[in-house]
Amino acid sequence: MRTQVAIIGAGPAGLLLSHLLAERGVASVVVEVRSRAYVEKRVRAGVLEQGTVDTLVAAGVGERLIREGLPHRGIELRYGGAGHRIAFEDLVPGREITVYGQQEVVKDLIAARLAAGGDVRFDVGEVTVHGADSDAPHLVVDGERIDCDFIAGCDGFHGVSRASFPDGMITEYERVYPFSWLGVLAEVAPSADELIYARTGRGFALHSMRSPTVSRFYLQVPSGDRVEEWPDERIWAELKARLETVPGFTLATGPVFEKSITPLRGYVAEPMRHGRLFLAGDAAHIVPPTGAKGLNLAVADVRVLTAAIADWYATGATGGLDAYSATCLERVWRAQHFSWWMTTLLHTFDEDPYAQRLQLSHLDYVTSSRAAATTLAENYVGLPYGDEA
Template identity: 80%
Template sequence: MRTQVGIIGAGPAGLLLSHLLHLRGIGSVVLERRSRAHVERRVRAGVLEQGTVDTLVAAGVGERLLREGLVHRGIELRHGGAGHRVAFERLVPGRAITVYGQQEVVKDLVAARLAAGGDVRFEVGDVAVHDAGTDRPHLTFGGERLDCDVIAGCDGFHGVSRASVPEGVLTAYERDYPFAWLGVLARVRPSAEELIYARSERGFALHSMRSPEISRFYLQVPAGEDVADWPDERIWAELRARLETVPGFTLATGEIVEKGVTPMRSFVAEPMRYGRLFLAGDAAHIVPPTGAKGLNLAVADVRVLTEALAHWYATGSADLLDGYSDTCLRRVWRAQHFSWWMTTLLHTFDSDDAYGRRLQHSHLDYVTSSAAAATTLAENYVGLPYERDLPGPAPAAAEDDRNEGTS
């Protein structure tokens, strides 16, 4: 079997890449080890940057997003007994964020790929990368072989793509944080119209939402915490203690339908390419979720890769492919810094002494009182503009010409 681009992973990065390539007349096959039901229901990120929304809409997969997504034009920073709104509409006019769960993005992309006749294979085992350092790479899976021009590794932090790169090629930059996030999904109407980032001496808390009826919460907990130690009553008590710190605010509670503990880490692998293997999304980088950048970075990566591949197929020039890693890493490191900055700004650290805590309070006071500091937060939070816009799709071609996984 042969295709132009072999894609490992049917998360947002792999599916969006496949769809964007399809719009440019480039064929692909997507291989995913999990079931379709699993990838369509796993709860992950929920904050989409302005550029991510624009990309999905332009790609024709934004109809439900525009109808059901919750547009937010600000966030609240809560500390010291007061709430402070960071107003995107004033600080970065015309740009906002949209709350729309990653699982919903995946559902929309799966539906679009299948409706277009795309080849997306779920529950595929034993995927392996071969000859990525040559001009004849191929994948094997379940006793089959897929020859392709290039391979896109979109299979996450623990996937096979990055692990298949020979030792010594990649340099890893990483930092583990001494705490984790306990994430909670609850069947209760949100208690606020916008996200609340709350810093208290008890630790960080985040009030978010997924719909007008479903709320999402996060609590800072010690690294390695066992979710079994957090019965519902304890969760609600701790959320109230960390969020009900301003006059007039009462946290609504309800049925908790899902909970889990997420470790906090920063990670970047450089370069994001080995020969004909290109890494995208969590396969190449991880950010702590405080800055809401994980999914958005994946979208940015595949935009760059789409344009580079389209240029290569159209002209034979590998200039953009050769620049893929450097182009992506400029945005990745900006997001790394912003995510680290938000994390250190809002979380409590056991290593902090009284001096460190006073510095943190001073920094929060500055961010919430200075237009310049608030603008820095706002423009990074809603997402920096892309270096270039994606051109429109290529003229329609016959399905065989697009080589969508033909044998």
């Protein structure tokens, strides 16, 4: 068969790319090795930048997001026995974040693509990339050849897309942190109206939420810890020890129905393009979740790629395609720095007392200086897009 754009991966990047291309009159096929049930239930990030929300709403897939998402106009930094609110409405007027699970975004996009007659194929077997450096790129999916003009690799860090680049072409940059995050979903109403980022001598903790009845928590844990080592009782005891550090705050508890451990690291692959093959989202970059940038970076990549491909079909211009990698990487590295900054600001490291005092001094500066707080706020809610889409 033939299509215009072959997309590998039915996560938020691949599905949104297919949807945005269809709005521009560009046909695509999305292939995914996992089942629809798996990708719709896979728990990932839940903080959407202002620009991400605006993109989804403008694309006609934000109805449920607007109805069920939880807008937040600030976050709390908790340390030293006190809470300090970073007020988005004051520091970056008109911009906020919305808490809405990534799996919910995926459900909305799948429903929209299928309702529009989009070609989304789940449970495929082997996928291989061919001819990326030619004018006739194609995929082979379970023995079937799919000819196309462009291939979009939206298949995550372990997918086939980045591995299809020629040996030695990609320069990899990586920072591995000496701890992991234990993530927990619990059937309990949130104990606060906004996210709480807590720095303690016991380690970092994050209080978040997914809905008025479901809360999301994270704990900094040693690298190598296993989920089996963290029974519910231990999780709640540690969350209470790290979050109940200000007068009058009590953490509500409830049944835990999902938990997992994720190592923290930052990763960037350069370039993000090889011929007619373009990487987007986790296939090209990973950020520690402290800055809440993973899904949002994928959306930013897709906006740039959509505009570049649509321009090529409309005018034959190659400027957007040629600039794709550099354009995306500018935002990627800004997000890498912000995520690193938030991680080093709030986590406990095995460092000398001098480094610990520096960390506390930096926290004092961020929570007392309007200029420093504004830097955090404008990066957290997401820097404005250009006019690419």
